[in-house]
Amino acid sequence: MxxxxxxxxxxxxxxxxxxxxxxxxxxxxxxxxEQGGTYENPRELSANTWIRVEFxxxxxxxxxxxxxxxxxxxxxxxxxxxxxxxxxxGEVVTIDQARCIGCGYCVEACPFHIPHKDEVGGTSxxxxxxxxxxxxxxxxxxxxxxxxxxxQFGERSDLVDQGNRKAQQLRAAGFPNANLYGExxxxxxxxxxVLTERPSVMxxxxxxxxxxxxxxxxxxxxxxxxxxxxxxxxxxxxxRKKELSEEKQSKVEGGVK
Amino acid sequence: MxxxxxxxxxxxxxxxxxxxxxxxxxxxxxxxxxRQLFRLATYMGIPLAVIGVILLVADLGRPLRFWHxxxxxxxxxxxxxxxxxxxxxxxxxxxxxVVWWGERYFSNGLPTNLxxxxxxxxxLNVIFAVLLTTYTGVLLAVSNQSMWxxxxxxxxxxxxxxxxxxxxxxxxxxxxxxxxxxxRLALNQFSFAKxxxxxxxxxxxxxxxxxxxxxxxxxxxxxxGVWLANSSLEGAGESLSVLLTxxxxxxxxxxVVLMALLIPLWLDFANWGKQIESKxxxxxxxxxxxxxxxxxxxxxxxxxxxxxx
Numbered sequence: 001m002x003x004x005x006x007x008x009x010x011x012x013x014x015x016x017x018x019x020x021x022x023x024x025x026x027x028x029x030x031x032x033x034e035q036g037g038t039y040e041n042p043r044e045l046s047a048n049t050w051i052r053v054e055f056x057x058x059x060x061x062x063x064x065x066x067x068x069x070x071x072x073x074x075x076x077x078x079x080x081x082x083x084x085x086x087x088x089x090g091e092v093v094t095i096d097q098a099r100c101i102g103c104g105y106c107v108e109a110c111p112f113h114i115p116h117k118d119e120v121g122g123t124s125x126x127x128x129x130x131x132x133x134x135x136x137x138x139x140x141x142x143x144x145x146x147x148x149x150x151x152q153f154g155e156r157s158d159l160v161d162q163g164n165r166k167a168q169q170l171r172a173a174g175f176p177n178a179n180l181y182g183e184x185x186x187x188x189x190x191x192x193x194v195l196t197e198r199p200s201v202m203x204x205x206x207x208x209x210x211x212x213x214x215x216x217x218x219x220x221x222x223x224x225x226x227x228x229x230x231x232x233x234x235x236x237x238x239x240r241k242k243e244l245s246e247e248k249q250s251k252v253e254g255g256v257k
Numbered sequence: 258m259x260x261x262x263x264x265x266x267x268x269x270x271x272x273x274x275x276x277x278x279x280x281x282x283x284x285x286x287x288x289x290x291x292r293q294l295f296r297l298a299t300y301m302g303i304p305l306a307v308i309g310v311i312l313l314v315a316d317l318g319r320p321l322r323f324w325h326x327x328x329x330x331x332x333x334x335x336x337x338x339x340x341x342x343x344x345x346x347x348x349x350x351x352x353x354x355v356v357w358w359g360e361r362y363f364s365n366g367l368p369t370n371l372x373x374x375x376x377x378x379x380x381l382n383v384i385f386a387v388l389l390t391t392y393t394g395v396l397l398a399v400s401n402q403s404m405w406x407x408x409x410x411x412x413x414x415x416x417x418x419x420x421x422x423x424x425x426x427x428x429x430x431x432x433x434x435x436x437x438x439x440x441r442l443a444l445n446q447f448s449f450a451k452x453x454x455x456x457x458x459x460x461x462x463x464x465x466x467x468x469x470x471x472x473x474x475x476x477x478x479x480x481x482g483v484w485l486a487n488s489s490l491e492g493a494g495e496s497l498s499v500l501l502t503x504x505x506x507x508x509x510x511x512x513v514v515l516m517a518l519l520i521p522l523w524l525d526f527a528n529w530g531k532q533i534e535s536k537x538x539x540x541x542x543x544x545x546x547x548x549x550x551x552x553x554x555x556x557x558x559x560x561x562x563x564x565x566x
Binding site: 076079080081082083084085099100101102103104105107108109110111117118121122123124200205206207208209211212213214215217218219221222223224225226228229230232233234235236237238239242 | 259260279280283284287288289317318319322323325326329331333334335336337340387388390391392394395397398399400401402405406409410411412413415416417420462465466467468469470473477489490491564565
């Protein structure tokens with residue numbers, strides 16, 4: 001049985017308590033922020049901000065969504081990490097800070113743009129799912145502090161059932177696009193969302209792909225291109241020309257004889 | 258920006274090193290001559306790859322941990338595969354260079370077994386060179402940045418560009434070698450030869466081959482764009498507009514389309530079949546090669562930067 005976190009965006013009131021609790025528990029540094037024209041603060045996730053409430057304004061109200069690591073079952077960051085620093089500890093995707101070389105590949109590979117390189121320490125960092133807490137029977141700090149019950153922690157199968165029921169209720173209550181996100185995406189996410197709108201409206205990819213998707217085809221594309229170049233310009237212009245000139249020469253020689 | 262100048266300069270240098278090796282090996286094998294061109298490609302490729310690696314290591318967040326790459330072999334990570342491919346290519350190239358250097362101590366040429374071994378290693382290194390040039394594209398393509406991951410043809414563009422820039426490097430290297438006594442003497446220190454000379458005929462034919470490679474690159478780039486425009490990956494279509502009409506349109510159209518592709522193509526076709534004893538032809542082919550090399554860098558830059566916009 002694996003654990004998961006369910007984030008119900010219909011309950012989130014954007015108090016940003018989760019952001020503060022995450023910073024406090026994990027000892028993350030404060031970052032200099034700037035006014036970006038919305039109430040979002042800071043403007044983006046970073047090596048020192050592992051969860052952040054996104055604000056989307058639209059006619060009739062706001063859409064709020066705390067954005068953090070999904071702890072994917074098929075994790076792109078883990079697949080591409082060349083140093084073996086990223087691994088699954090149960091359901092949790094962790095970056096071993098002692099092994100990370102700071103190449104930044106996980107930053108480019110994540111479909112949710114979660115890991116960030118720490119400019120000071122040089123390594124990639126992201127949400128640890130408070131692994132130190134959950135392995136000791138506690139909830140992650142973000143869940144523990146959430147005053148509205150928007151964030152919950154528990155058995156994944158229970159939260160999937162709960163999320164599906166809630167999405168159904170929301171659809172009946174005038175949110176026709178409400179859905180549960182994360183049940184099947186990337187082999188199943190361990191951060192599940194009850195969304196009141198379509199994923200793309202809430203800042204999530206509708207169909208997140210594993211970075212290594214079609215990797216074999218991409219390797220083959222390059223190799224085949226090298227083969228085409230070897231045959232078309234090189235063989236035609238060097239080998240074929242040489243053969244033609246040799247044939248011509250042997251004909252001339254034959255003629256002389 | 259997560260990946261910036263050190264990364265795209267590295268992709269350009271590693272591609273050029275691999276591309277020059279592929280081009281010179283094929284020329285050597287198909288013509289049955291031009292052994293010196295093949296050696297020149299190896300000598301030029303080694304420092305380019307080493308400089309690239311230094312850039313790459315310096316760009317790591319924790320450069321002193323670069324050795325972590327050398328204790329892992331991770332098939333799903335193009336960066337891990339690239340590390341091993343690059344290392345294999347450079348090490349074999351160094352072994353070849355050492356054997357060629359040692360040739361002077363064999364008055365009747367290399368012993369048959371050693372010659373067979375170098376032939377085998379030279380051939381094996383072409384496979385590594387192909388994988389090296391491919392990996393520079395796959396590194397970006399295996400990601401979740403729409404401009405990189407949205408089209409399977411990105412590695413094709415990079416391979417074609419690598420071989421094109423490699424040929425241009427060979428042309429310039431051969432021209433410099435032929436023109437400079439000092440360069441020939443220096444090369445003689447590495448590889449003993451009575452006279453270091455790469456024939457003008459070969460240089461002119463290489464320019465023609467480069468025109469062919471550029472056509473393949475043009476087709477690959479067009480295919481890449483069409484694929485990206487129709488990709489199911491979110492944001493792929495929009496990322497194409499970053500190149501075509503967006504903030505990178507000027508370097509893309511001027512640096513890539515004109516400089517790397519159309520101008521060299523025009524210059525190479527204009528001098529098709531001509532010998533480079535004529536100074537005007539030599540200048541045109543030299544200029545074409547410079548454009549290809551410069552344009553190759555701009556191509557890596559716009560794709561690397563564009564993917565992160």
